[in-house]
Each structure stands twice: as C-alpha cells, then as structure tokens.
Amino acid sequence: MIFSNYHTHTKYCDGKNTVEEMVLSAIRAGLKRIGLSGHMTLPFPNDWTIREEHLENYLQDITDAQKAYGDQIQIYTGLEIDYFPYLDDISEQSKSILHRLDYYICSLHCVDFFPNSSEMGYYDGDYDNFERVLEELYQRDPKRLVEDYYHRYARMAQKIKPDILGHLDLIKKHNHQYHFFDEESDWYRDLVMETLREIQRSGSILEINTGKIHQFGMAGLYPSLWIVNEVINLKIPITVNGDSHDIDHICDGYNTVARYLKLNGCRKIMVFEKDQWIEMPL
Template structure:
C-alpha cells in the first residue's frame, strides 16, 4: 500500500511486535506513508486499549520512530477512537496528532465484533442490528470529530448478513460522511475474518465513489506480518471502482497521493 494509516502497537493489549518491526515491514512493502492509530484510551472496555497514562509513551514512541526512519518512510501519528456516547475523552479528541479514525465497535454497549460476545448475535434481529450500526456511523460522522471512517461495514465481520438492502441501510451514513468531509478507509482486516472481504464491500465502495467520498488504505495490522497483506486485492478493487488517489493527513490536514 502506498498509504497505510490504520495500524496498532502492543499498547492496545491485543497486538504483537515492535513498532520498528511494523515500520520495517512497511518499508519492505514500498509504503510511502505509514500511520500508527492504536486504540485510544477510554473509560470503557479497558482490556483492549492503552490507558490514559500510556498516551504520552505511545506518542513519544511513534514520534521517535518517525525521526529514526525519516529518510526511508513518512510516519504519521493517530488514534483509532471508539465512537461511544458518554465515553469519548477530550484528552484524546484534542490530542496533537495527524489524524483521528472514528470507529464503531459497540452497539448499546455490546462489542458486536468481539468473539467473546458472539453468542449475543443469536439473540438479535440481524436487520435491526445492521441498521442500528449504520445509524451509529451516521451519528459519528455528524459529530465531525474525526478524519477517517474506520472499517465502514465492520458489522459483517462474523458473516451474520441481513435480508434487507445494505446500500439502503448505509445510505444516510454515507451522506453524513460526505457532508462531514471525511475519508473512507479500505481496510483489509476483513480478509482475515469470517467474511473474507475488505471493509467496505465493493458495493458500498461504489456508493461512496458515486458520492465523491475520498479513500485511504489500511492494513489494520495487529502483527508486523499483516502489514500490506492483501494490498493487491484492495488496490485493484479501488481502481476498478474509479479511484486514482488516496488520502493521508498531516496535523489534521488532508493530502493526496496517486496510486
């Protein structure tokens, strides 16, 4: 990937490898711009994220790595922030970073993408849950707190698919993303999950293209060997839809590179 903005570190408690190992893998993959956006701290679900006390270490580690590799690759600093009302913290939202990824991992407090809680799927109306998910994405976009939409259709992770029209379910969310001038990431992590495809799907990516919503690319790596995995598949998909450039950020300012 020429740009790869969504990657993690061991500080989130569920990633492996050193920061240097991720960067070396990105250099090997000929990535021009590589971003760390580890799970930001919040007062909910602390098991899967850094603590507030670790923010300074995280930022210093990424910035020192940026200086170390400045002649080989551009390193960016970001956070992946859970959009969860009542739990977002100004220390994160006002952090001095290049970008913030807004992600939805919870519906009414339920971690729907966490294998620990997969049993709850069997208690739900699938179509209703999908709509609630996209409604929350719409709320997240309307907040205008974030630069990038994380894994747009993560709700499909375990392949509990709705009967209804997904494009119709996501319509208002995409319109809100467009209005908020956000970037949509093409995230390859879905290839490593049950659904075996990127986030978003080809169909939703076409809908985004028709709305002139810009894209970026993301490995969502939790191990160095996942960096740029499935790169060819997502670049090919983006080009087939019509995209020719992808976004990255410097101090919250959007820039573009052709791919």
C-alpha cells in the same frame, strides 16, 4: 499504487509488535508513509486498548521512531478513537489529546453496557459477547441491531467529522460465519446508502480496510465491494489502510485493491503529506 497505511496497531493495544517493528516492516514493504493508530484508552475496563499509564510511552515510541527512521519513511502519530453512542461523542480524554496527533480514525465498536453491568457489548467482540448483545440488548432482533449500527455510524460521521472513518460495515464481521442478516436485502442496502450520504456530507475520509483480506480474500474487505463502488460514485474521499496488527500483514491486498479501484473509476486516494491530507494518483 498504494504506499501508505494509517491504520496500524502495536503491543500497546491489541497488536503483536512494537512501534519500531511495525515501522521497519513498512519500510521493507516499500511503503512511503505509515501512521500508528493504537486503540485509544477507554473509560471502562477492557483488554484491547492502550492502558492509560502507557499512553505517554506510546507517543514517545512514535517520536523515537520518527527520529530513527524519518529519513526512510514518513511516520505519523495517530490513534483509533471510539465513538460512544451512549455519550453521542468521543471521550473527554480523547478530546484532550487530539492536539498531539497528526490525524485520527474514529470507529464504532461499542454498543452499550449490558443491563445491570459495567461490561460493554461490542459489535465486533468475540462471539459470546456478540450473542449477549443480540440477546440482552436487542432481544434477538438482528435487523434492529444492524439499523442501530448504521444510524449511529451516520451520527458519528455527522457530529465528529474525524480525519478518517474506520471500517464502515464492521457489523458484518460475524455474518461471515453466522449469517444473522442478509447483506443483499433491500433494507440493508438502503440503510448503507443513507449512511454513505451522511459520510459524504461530513467531509471525512472513508477508509478501505484490508485487515481481513488474508482470511477471506476480497470478501473480507471493509466495506464490501458493492459499497466501494457506491463510495466511488458518490466521490467520497478514500484512503486504503491495512488495519495491521502485526508485521506480516502491513499491506495485505494492496495491489488487488488498487487494481479494483482503478477498474471501477477511482483514480486518486487521500494521503497525509507533512501536515495535510492531499490527493495522490493511484
């Protein structure tokens, strides 16, 4: 079984609930470990990450929750930190806070700034933003966009080597509705496999992210099932996370995912225990 979730968000970023409410929800769900992983402050204006002036409050709320509920559940301090392709790095502010965290997730959300603008284009933004990415940054060449995404993800794994790599195939988010590339094509599968080999070399943990299962069933899993099978074959260490933005989705799909992993040869996942990552039987 799966009794942990290291990918959660609160009101401090784009979540709907407080740190305490998320912890209590995890306790009710029977989890033994929860990590808070708010979206780290970005060095440009946005409406979905922790504001710089709220960062200390976020960290203090986790400390308070540890004191209040630490006898019922293990509570860990984390952040979801962005890799910026235009920097080939995470931000200096992110680097300065790593020593205060138990772990962190590194993810690729940001494409680049739009031409002559301070506005950022995102791989997973709303559709209007994504349309602008395709039009203004990629001249409506979706294959080049997808290739860039995976090359950048591989570079992120290679250079940053975080505890956890977040939602590998996030680039497919808009494909559910708009089908801008074929996920069954040979070029796409080759690209994913190249990226998986870089992840394998990095030593980082790859998350199996259930955040969209409540909307799309197993088709909403990040990464897609065929990729999960390849991850298992390559023996890349994995953890299962909910990418939970509210108390109602603290561990969506966990039982289904656990069954799938076992049926396909995965017997262990990684969990954070006290101060280190260890293997835990499913």
